[in-house]
Amino acid sequence: MSEFEPKVVAFLCRWCASAGADLAGTSRLPYPPNAIPIRVNCSGRVEPQWVVEALKAGADGVLIGGCHPGDCHYVAGNYKTRRRVYLLRKVLAELGIESERVRLEWISATEGARFAQVMAEFVAALKRLGPLHGNGGAR
Amino acid sequence: MRAKLAVYWTGSCGGCDVSFLELGPGLLDVLSQVEIVFWPALVDAKRQDLERLPPRSIDITLVNGVLRTEENAEMVALLREKSRFLGAYGACAHLGGVPALANQGNGILEAVFGPGFRPAPPFPEAPEDTPPDLLPEALPLDEVVPVDFVVPGCPPPAGLIARFFEAALSGGLQPGQVFAEEKALCEECPRVREERRISRVLRPHEVLPDPEKCLLDQGMVCLGPVTRGGCEASCPKAGMPCTGCLGPTPKAGDPALALLSALASLVRAGEEGEAAFPEENRILDGLVDPIGTLYKYAFAKYGRPLRRLARRREEVRA
Amino acid sequence: MRRITIDPITRLEGHGKILIYLDEEGKLRDAILQVPELRGFEAFVRGRRAEEMPQITERICGVCPEAHHLASAKALDAAFGAEVPQPARLQRELFYNAYIFSDHLLHLVFLGGPDLLLPEDVGKAERNVLGVLQRFPELGRQVLEVRAQAQRILALIGGKAIHPVFALPGGVARPLPKEAQTEIAAIAARLVELGKTMIGVFHEEILPRPEYQSLLLAEEAWLPTHYMGLVDGSLAPNFYDGQVRVVSAQGEELFRLPGDQALGRIGEHWEPWTYVKFPYLRDFGWQGLRAGPDSGIYRVGPLARLNAAERMATPLAQEEYERFLDFFGEKPVHATFAYHWARLIEMVQAAETVALLAKDPALTGTEVRGKLGKPGEGVGVVEAARGTLFHHYVLSPEGLVERANLIVATTHNAPGIGLSVKEMARALVEKGKLDEALLNRVEMAFRAYDPCLACATHFLPGGVPVAVEVYDAHGNLLRRLEG
Ligand code: SF4
Ligand code: SF4
Ligand code: SF4
Ligand code: FES
Numbered sequence: 001m002s003e004f005e006p007k008v009v010a011f012l013c014r015w016c017a018s019a020g021a022d023l024a025g026t027s028r029l030p031y032p033p034n035a036i037p038i039r040v041n042c043s044g045r046v047e048p049q050w051v052v053e054a055l056k057a058g059a060d061g062v063l064i065g066g067c068h069p070g071d072c073h074y075v076a077g078n079y080k081t082r083r084r085v086y087l088l089r090k091v092l093a094e095l096g097i098e099s100e101r102v103r104l105e106w107i108s109a110t111e112g113a114r115f116a117q118v119m120a121e122f123v124a125a126l127k128r129l130g131p132l133h134g135n136g137g138a139r
Numbered sequence: 140m141r142a143k144l145a146v147y148w149t150g151s152c153g154g155c156d157v158s159f160l161e162l163g164p165g166l167l168d169v170l171s172q173v174e175i176v177f178w179p180a181l182v183d184a185k186r187q188d189l190e191r192l193p194p195r196s197i198d199i200t201l202v203n204g205v206l207r208t209e210e211n212a213e214m215v216a217l218l219r220e221k222s223r224f225l226g227a228y229g230a231c232a233h234l235g236g237v238p239a240l241a242n243q244g245n246g247i248l249e250a251v252f253g254p255g256f257r258p259a260p261p262f263p264e265a266p267e268d269t270p271p272d273l274l275p276e277a278l279p280l281d282e283v284v285p286v287d288f289v290v291p292g293c294p295p296p297a298g299l300i301a302r303f304f305e306a307a308l309s310g311g312l313q314p315g316q317v318f319a320e321e322k323a324l325c326e327e328c329p330r331v332r333e334e335r336r337i338s339r340v341l342r343p344h345e346v347l348p349d350p351e352k353c354l355l356d357q358g359m360v361c362l363g364p365v366t367r368g369g370c371e372a373s374c375p376k377a378g379m380p381c382t383g384c385l386g387p388t389p390k391a392g393d394p395a396l397a398l399l400s401a402l403a404s405l406v407r408a409g410e411e412g413e414a415a416f417p418e419e420n421r422i423l424d425g426l427v428d429p430i431g432t433l434y435k436y437a438f439a440k441y442g443r444p445l446r447r448l449a450r451r452r453e454e455v456r457a
Numbered sequence: 458m459r460r461i462t463i464d465p466i467t468r469l470e471g472h473g474k475i476l477i478y479l480d481e482e483g484k485l486r487d488a489i490l491q492v493p494e495l496r497g498f499e500a501f502v503r504g505r506r507a508e509e510m511p512q513i514t515e516r517i518c519g520v521c522p523e524a525h526h527l528a529s530a531k532a533l534d535a536a537f538g539a540e541v542p543q544p545a546r547l548q549r550e551l552f553y554n555a556y557i558f559s560d561h562l563l564h565l566v567f568l569g570g571p572d573l574l575l576p577e578d579v580g581k582a583e584r585n586v587l588g589v590l591q592r593f594p595e596l597g598r599q600v601l602e603v604r605a606q607a608q609r610i611l612a613l614i615g616g617k618a619i620h621p622v623f624a625l626p627g628g629v630a631r632p633l634p635k636e637a638q639t640e641i642a643a644i645a646a647r648l649v650e651l652g653k654t655m656i657g658v659f660h661e662e663i664l665p666r667p668e669y670q671s672l673l674l675a676e677e678a679w680l681p682t683h684y685m686g687l688v689d690g691s692l693a694p695n696f697y698d699g700q701v702r703v704v705s706a707q708g709e710e711l712f713r714l715p716g717d718q719a720l721g722r723i724g725e726h727w728e729p730w731t732y733v734k735f736p737y738l739r740d741f742g743w744q745g746l747r748a749g750p751d752s753g754i755y756r757v758g759p760l761a762r763l764n765a766a767e768r769m770a771t772p773l774a775q776e777e778y779e780r781f782l783d784f785f786g787e788k789p790v791h792a793t794f795a796y797h798w799a800r801l802i803e804m805v806q807a808a809e810t811v812a813l814l815a816k817d818p819a820l821t822g823t824e825v826r827g828k829l830g831k832p833g834e835g836v837g838v839v840e841a842a843r844g845t846l847f848h849h850y851v852l853s854p855e856g857l858v859e860r861a862n863l864i865v866a867t868t869h870n871a872p873g874i875g876l877s878v879k880e881m882a883r884a885l886v887e888k889g890k891l892d893e894a895l896l897n898r899v900e901m902a903f904r905a906y907d908p909c910l911a912c913a914t915h916f917l918p919g920g921v922p923v924a925v926e927v928y929d930a931h932g933n934l935l936r937r938l939e940g
Contacts, residue, residue, distance in 0.1 A: 151519070152516050152517060152518050152519040152522075153518060153519040154516070154519015154520070154522060154619045155519065156519070157520055157619065158519075158619055160563075161605075161618065163602065163604075163605030164598060164601045164602055164605070166601070167590070167601070237513055237516040238497075238516065240501045240505075241497050241501040244500060244501055244503070262478060262486075262487075265478070268476055293620055294619050294620065296617075342508055342856070343508055343630065344507075344626050344829065347631070347825065373612075373617050374616055374617070374622050376616065377616025377617075377622055377623055377630055378616075378623070379616060379622040379623065382512065382622075384620075427506060428509075428857060431504070431505040431513075432506065432509075435509075435513075
C-alpha cells in the first residue's frame with residue numbers, strides 16, 4: 001500500500017496568504033504538493049459551510065490562510081474568521097473529527113517560506129491523523 | 140370525490156398525530172373532505188391491507204417520526220409506492236428531529252438497560268417475536284424514499300397545517316413545496332433586532348431577558364436568523380430563543396454552521412485585535428453543547444454525514 | 458404452542474404489541490405486552506444543557522409533553538437547589554391543570570367516548586368520535602371548542618400548546634402578561650361548565666346502562682394491585698406537586714414520601730423480549746408478572762390517584778368522588794374500567810383548580826426566577842394524566858446532563874396493562890370463541906389505561922386497530938379477527 005497522501009483544500013486570501021503561496025512557488029521552495037488552493041478575497045469570506053463541504057467531499061484537512069492581525073484589507077475579516085474557526089473546531093470535535101484537520105494561519109505576501117513550512121507541518125500532522133475517509137487515501 | 144389520505148408514524152412522539160386537533164372545530168371541515176384509507180391508529184389497517192392497494196392509489200400520505208427501526212424503513216418504502224404525493228410531516232420526518240440526536244453517540248441499548256441486554260423472544264419457540272432491530276442511525280424520511288413536500292415544525296403549527304390542507308384539498312399541491320416561509324423567522328418576530336455586538340453568550344436560565352429586544356442581541360443563542368418563519372415566532376414571543384423546529388431557510392443551508400457563522404460575527408471583547416483573542420474565546424466557550432443547541436432538530440440531515448465519517452474511522456480503529 | 462398476536466394495538470412510548478401464547482390443549486400459557494421500539498432518550502440527553510431538558514424530554518411523548526416539561530423543570534429546580542417564586546409556581550400549576558383537563562377530555566370523548574357514549578350494538582364503522590358527534594352534536598361541538606380553548610391556555614403560558622417552552626430551572630421564562638390572565642380567567646369558567654355537563658352526561662347516558670355496569674364489575678377486569686399517586690397535605694390528589702403516596706392492595710398506606718425518596722423504593726426489572734422496563738416496589742421485590750397484595754406491582758393514573766388519596770381538592774370533584782365511592786362500596790377500587798370515571802372526576806378537579814388559580818393576582822407577578830445554586834442532582838415528580846412521572850438527573854458543574862433516568866406513567870403501568878390483557882385473554886380463551894364483543898373487551902381493557910400515545914393515535918374515526926391472529930401449534934394462521 002502506498003503511503004497515505006492527505007488531500008488538503010486551502011482557502012487563501014488573495015492579499016496575503018495566496019500571494020505568500022505564489023512566492024513560495026516562484027522561490028522554488030520545496031513543500032508538499034497536497035493542497036488544492038482556492039483563492040478568496042479575504043479569509044473573512046470563508047464560510048464554515050465551505051470548510052465542511054470540502055471535508056465531506058474528500059479533503060482530509062482544510063487550511064485557511066489569512067492576513068496577519070492588523071493587516072486585513074477589510075479591517076476585521078481575519079478576526080471574524082478566527083472566531084468562526086474556533087467554533088467550527090469545537091463542533092467538529094463534538095462530531096468526533098479531530099479539530100486539527102482545520103487550520104487557520106496568518107501568512108503575509110512576503111512569507112513564502114512560512115507558507116511552505118505551514119504546508120509541511122499540516123501535511124505531516126494529517127499523516128499522523130490518518131485519512132478522514134477511511135480508504136487509506138488510495139484514491 | 141374525496142381525497143384519499145393516509146397518515147403513518149414511524150419513530151414518533153405522537154405530537155404530530157395530535158397536532159391535527161389543534162385545528163379545533165375546523166378539523167370537522169377537513170374530515171368531511173377526505174377519505175382516510177390508512178392510518179393505523181384510526182382504521183384497522185394492517186400491512187397486508189396496504190400491500191393490497193394498487194400503486195399510487197393513495198392521493199396524499201403524511202409520514203411523521205424519525206426512521207429508527209428496520210420496519211420503519213420498509214413501511215415508508217411501501218407507502219411511497221402506494222402514494223401519489225408523499226410528504227414529511229413534522230421535524231422528525233423532515234430533518235430527523237430530536238430523537239436523531241442519538242446519532243451523535245452510541246450504545247443506546249447499553250445505556251438504557253445496562254450492559255448485557257440483548258433482545259430475545261419471550262419463548263424460544265417464537266423467535267419471530269424478538270423485538271425488531273434498530274437501524275444503525277436514526278434517519279429522516281428523504282434518506283429512504285423521495286419526498287414530495289414538507290409540513291415542517293415540531294409539531295407543525297396549526298396555521299401551517301391549515302395552509303397545507305387548503306392546498307392539498309384544492310388539488311394545489313406542488314412537488315417540492317415546504318409549508319413554511321422562505322424568509323427567516325426574525326422577519327415575523329416582534330422583538331427589535333439591532334444586530335448588536337455580543338459580549339457574552341447567555342443560557343436561557345441565566346438571565347431574564349428584556350421583553351422587547353431581540354434575544355440574540357441579548358446574548359442568547361436564538362436560531363431565528365437561520366430558521367424559516369411560519370410559527371409567528373412562538374418561542375421568542377414567550378421569552379425563549381427559537382431552537383429551529385421549522386428547519387433552516389433555503390439561504391441558511393446547514394443551520395448550525397450558518398448560526399455559528401453569525402455568532403462569530405457578533406461576538407466582541409472590546410477593541411478587536413490579538414489582545415482580545417483570549418477573551419473572545421472565553422465568550423465563545425459560552426456556547427456549550429453546540430450539537431444539541433444548533434442541530435437540535437436537524438442533526439440527522441446536516442450533522443450526520445461528518446459524524447458518519449468519524450464513526451467509520453472509530454470502527455476501523457476498534 | 459399457539460400464538461395470538463394483537464398487532465398493532467396502539468403505541469405505548471412507541472409501537473405496542475400484545476402476544477398471547479396458548480399451549481397444545483388450548484390453555485393460556487402466557488400473554489404479554491411487548492414494546493418493540495426504543496428511542497433511547499436517557500442515552501442521548503447526556504452532555505446536553507440542563508435547561509434544555511424540559512424541551513428535549515417532552516419529545517418523548519407529544520400527548521403529554523406538558524408532564525415531561527414540568528417533571529423535568531422540577532428535577533432541575535432540585536438539582537440547582539432553587540426555590541420557585543410564587544408567580545412562576547402559579548404559572549406552572551395553572552398550566553398543568555389546564556393540561557390535565559385537556560388531556561382527560563381528549564380521552565373521555567375521543568377515545569373512551571365511543572365505547573362509553575354509544576350503545577353496544579353500534580357497528581364498528583360508527584364506533585368512533587364521528588359517531589359520537591352525530592349522536593351528540595351539541596356536546597361534540599362544545600367539546601371541540603372548549604378543548605381548543607384549554608389548549609389556548611397552554612399556549613398563552615407555555616408559548617406553544619404541544620411542546621411548550623416556558624419552564625426553566627427555578628422558574629419560568631417570563632412574567633405572564635396581564636391580558637393573558639384576563640383571557641385565561643374567561644376560559645376557565647367554560648372549563649368548569651363543561652365539567653358539569655360531562656358529569657350530567659355520565660350519570661344520564663352512561664352509568665345507568667346495564668352493560669356498562671357489568672363492565673365496571675366484571676371479574677376479569679378486577680386487578681388487585683398497589684396504587685401510587687401524588688397527594689397534598691390534606692391527602693387530596695395534586696397533579697403538579699406533593700408527596701408520593703402508595704397504598705397497598707388492601708388500602709393501607711405503604712409510604713408517603715417526597716419524590717426523591719419515593720424513587721428509591723422503586724426497582725426496575727427488564728425482560729429481553731420487550732424494550733419497556735417493569736417497575737416494582739422494592740419492599741416486595743420482583744415476584745414476576747402477577748398481581749395481588751404480596752406482589753410488587755402497582756398501578757398509576759386516575760384510578761390509582763383516587764385510591765391513593767382520601768379526598769378531592771375541590772368541591773364539585775369531591776361530590777362526584779363520593780358518588781364514585783358509594784357505587785363501589787369499597788376502597789381501593791380495583792376495577793380497571795373505573796379508570797374512566799376516575800378520569801372524569803379528575804378532569805373536574807383540574808377545571809376547578811384552573812378557575813381558582815386564574816383569579817390569583819400573583820399570577821402575573823414579575824418575580825419568575827428563583828436563585829440558582831450549583832448544579833447537582835435532582836428528582837422531579839408530577840402526575841401526568843396517565844400517572845406518576847419521575848425525572849432524575851445528575852448534572853455536571855457546568856450544568857450539563859451527566860446522567861438521566863426517567864420513569865414514565867405508561868412504564869409504571871406496563872405490568873398492570875400486561876396483567877389486564879392477560880386476564881382478558883384468559884377469559885377470552887376460556888369462553889372458547891373469539892367473537893367481536895370479547896375482542897372489543899381486550900381493546901377496552903387496554904384503552905382504560907389510556908396508554909401514553911394512545912391519544913395520539915386513535916382520536917379520530919375507528920377504534921383501536923386491534924387484530925387478533927390465532928395460529929395453530931405449527932404456526933399456521935387459523936383465524937383472523939379484526940376489531
Ligand atoms: S416532529 Fe416533534 S411532534 Fe412530531 S413526532 Fe417528532 S418530536 Fe413529536
Ligand atoms: S429574538 Fe430571535 S427570532 Fe426574534 S429577532 Fe432576535 S434572533 Fe430573530
Ligand atoms: S420559534 Fe423556532 S423553535 Fe419555536 S416554534 Fe417557531 S420555529 Fe419552532
Ligand atoms: S484581506 Fe486577507 S484576511 Fe482579510
